[in-house]
Amino acid sequence: MPVQDVIQDPASLTLTVIATYPAPVARVFRVWAEPALLGKWWGPPGWPATFLSYTLEVGGRAHYFMQGPDGTRHYGGWAFTAVDAPHALAFDDYFADAEGTPNRDLPGTSVGVTLVARDGGTTMTLVSRFGSLEQMEQLVAMGMVDGIRAAAGQIDALL
Amino acid sequence: MTGGASSSIYNHMVLHQAQTDALFRALADATRRDIVARVLVAEQTVSALAARYAMSFAAVQKHVAVLERAELVSKHRVGREARVRGNVATLKRASALLAQLERVWRDRFAQIDDLIPPLDPGEG
Numbered sequence: 001m002p003v004q005d006v007i008q009d010p011a012s013l014t015l016t017v018i019a020t021y022p023a024p025v026a027r028v029f030r031v032w033a034e035p036a037l038l039g040k041w042w043g044p045p046g047w048p049a050t051f052l053s054y055t056l057e058v059g060g061r062a063h064y065f066m067q068g069p070d071g072t073r074h075y076g077g078w079a080f081t082a083v084d085a086p087h088a089l090a091f092d093d094y095f096a097d098a099e100g101t102p103n104r105d106l107p108g109t110s111v112g113v114t115l116v117a118r119d120g121g122t123t124m125t126l127v128s129r130f131g132s133l134e135q136m137e138q139l140v141a142m143g144m145v146d147g148i149r150a151a152a153g154q155i156d157a158l159l
Numbered sequence: 160m161t162g163g164a165s166s167s168i169y170n171h172m173v174l175h176q177a178q179t180d181a182l183f184r185a186l187a188d189a190t191r192r193d194i195v196a197r198v199l200v201a202e203q204t205v206s207a208l209a210a211r212y213a214m215s216f217a218a219v220q221k222h223v224a225v226l227e228r229a230e231l232v233s234k235h236r237v238g239r240e241a242r243v244r245g246n247v248a249t250l251k252r253a254s255a256l257l258a259q260l261e262r263v264w265r266d267r268f269a270q271i272d273d274l275i276p277p278l279d280p281g282e283g
Contacts, residue, residue, distance in 0.1 A: 002268055003269075006261055006265075013257070015264065027275065027276075028271075037274055044266055109260075124268075126264065130256075
C-alpha cells in the first residue's frame, strides 16, 4: 500500500493522507493532470470517471461523471484554485448536472495536493476539507457514498 | 442539536451556509484551536481560560463566542460563573465521517498505485 500516514482532524474537518509512489514527481503529477488517467482512479472501485472537460489552470474547471455498474451516472466538477505543475494543485470538488453547472445546494470538499521528490520516489500529501459537519453527513447520506460502500463492500454502516 | 429529518434540504442548506463560514472563522485562529483542545479535556470557566492567554478577559470571551456560534463549544452557567465545554458529540460525528472520507481516499490512492509503472531509468 502506498499510503503511509493518515491524519484525521475532526476539529478542522480535515483529512490528510500521505503516500509515496516509486516514480518521479512529473510522472505522479500526470495522474492528476491527464483526464484519461484521472478517470481510472477518481471514481470509487466499480465507478470509473469520465472527464468531459478539463482545464488545468487557476480559475479553470473540470466536468466529469462517474458511472456505476447499473449505468447510474453522478456528475461533478472541479474549480481549480491553485496550479503549480508538477508540484501542487488545489481545487474545490462539487456536484454538478450533466451540463456542468455546479449544484451549490449540495456539499463540496476542498482538496489540496503537493508532490515532493524523495528517495528516488514521490511523496504525495493530500489535504481534503469539508465545509461543515452538515456537509459531511449529507455527502455520506448521498448515493455516491452508497455506491462506494457497495463496490468496496467493506465500509460499515455509518453510525 | 437542532434540525432533523423534518427540515427541508433547502432550509438545511441555507442555514448551514452561515454555519460553514462560522466554522472556518472559528478554527482559523490558534487561540481558538487551543481553547477547543482544552475544553474537550475538561470544562473550564471563562476566567480560567482567560488566565492562560496573554490577552484581556473580553478578548477571550469573544473567542469563546465565536466557537459557540460554530457549535464547537457550548457555554452554561454554574452559579455566577460561565463554564465552557467542548461539543464532544459534534466532534465524534466529525470523526466518524472523516473515517468514511479516509476510505474513499485510500481506495483512490490504491487505484493510483496501479497506474504508476515501476521506476524506469529513462524517465524523470
